[in-house]
Amino acid sequence: MASGSKEIVGAEPAKLKLYSYWRSSCSQRVRIALNLKGLDYEYETVNLLKDEQFDPEFEKLNPIKYVPSLVDGDVVVGDSLAIILYLEDKYPQHPLLPKDLKKKALNLQVANIVGSSIQPLQNLSILKFIETKFDADEKLKWVQHYIGKGFSALEKLLKDVPGKYATGDEVLLADVFLAPQIDAGVARFRIDMTEYPRLARAHAAYSELPAFQAALPERQPDYPASA
Template sequence: MEASSEQQYLEDKYPQRPLLPADPRLKALNLRAASIINSNIQPLHMLSLLKHLEEKVGPEESLSFAQLNIEKGLLALEMLLKDFASRYATGDEVYMADVFLAPQIVVSTSRFNINMSKFPTLSRLYESYKILLELEASSPERQPDAVH
């Protein structure tokens, strides 16, 4: 996974808060976690996809499909991060894996009723994310274009 132009912009603009750690092993771990989220979990959070599924198979089957596949992605992340996680996904600093993971847990629990007790490492990480002001500030409801 190559650095995107957005990632490069953020790295250049805010060098004091890199998205990726300098350690090559931890950098690869962050990119892998972001890839799992980006390709396996986040697409199932898209309302347009869910609406399409509901039209094709009905609301119950759509929810069941989304829950099953989100849980598969969360299990992959649990297994990937369990030996590396500290305060955050890959140590004591917030990196790309955390930026991707935190909002996915919020949506997984609130919209899809995913039971996070199945994922103890991710649950512990989420407790650390909850106290981050950046997470609260980035919530969809707090954005200037949010519909209230």
């Protein structure tokens, strides 16, 4: 595993270490949350293409051998949702879950659609398996099918929700999950966002937010020069 550092301007000191990979949308979610909360952190690279997630030392931090993992003093948390909810409890600045129960439920629903019904089906290990059974074209069709299914559901869920972002005019948990998935859909999987105008509107708004921009794959210290 290779080290790099990522500092957020104006962030308060914090003993946080994030095990991350530049292209991981799950890691990107956590980077956004850390940025929104103004938390400084050390970036520790886990190169998935070099199978560094299978390193025994990393397995001690995350037995499922996925990124991200967060180390906060003597607390170790794996899984992006668990990490973000931990940060939400310990670092209450810029709350990501609203007090309003209806809006809170909507944010959790969006996060879970992305985290459970879309992203796992484009996971690197899944795509490698599909390519061994079929070919690269079939792999792309697989991903596009499941992203499209998820985006269609999200579009229906949010179509009547006013505001710049996913669930209104505040940046909340839904946005933290949605932004990386749309980024990956457009940049890697050729998703046509004109089919999802409500999601596209939120996506355009994210491009104006420094916390989201700083978390982009190409802004990470392990982003390869040849990418």
